[in-house]
Amino acid sequence: MRRMFGMRVLIFILGIALVVWILIRLARGSSIAKKPDKQVDDMVRCKHCGVYTPRQQALQKGERYYCSDKHRDQDR
Ligand SMILES: [Zn+2]
Structure with missing residues (x-):
């Protein structure tokens, strides 16, 4: 049971890291997209x-x- 809990925490942390990474990419993408006009x-x-x-x-x-x-x- 403990092992399963550890896996869930790991997946949860990875999920948050992925969301943060996507948000950073989106923020950078929008700032770059505005310049070439x-x-x-x-x-x-x-x-x-x-x-x-x-x-x-x-x-x-x-x-x-x-x-x-x-x-x-x-x-x-
Ligand atoms: Zn020509």
């Missing part, structure tokens, strides 16, 4: 192939954006 706004679409590229890395030609100088030259 600004980066998504800075994505521009390549006029040639349609690939989304960060504005800083994209090549601009007038009002158009391109993922590479190759696509900029091909799209005329």
Whole structure:
């Protein structure tokens, strides 16, 4: 009987540890998920192939954006 009680306590502690771990993961996940919103706004679409590229890395030609100088030259 004592052995069974010990097992229950162990499972109970493991259960609490699991819940705490899940809560920590959820808390971290929600804080990370809020940040990338600004980066998504800075994505521009390549006029040639349609690939989304960060504005800083994209090549601009007038009002158009391109993922590479190759696509900029091909799209005329
Ligand atoms: Zn492209």
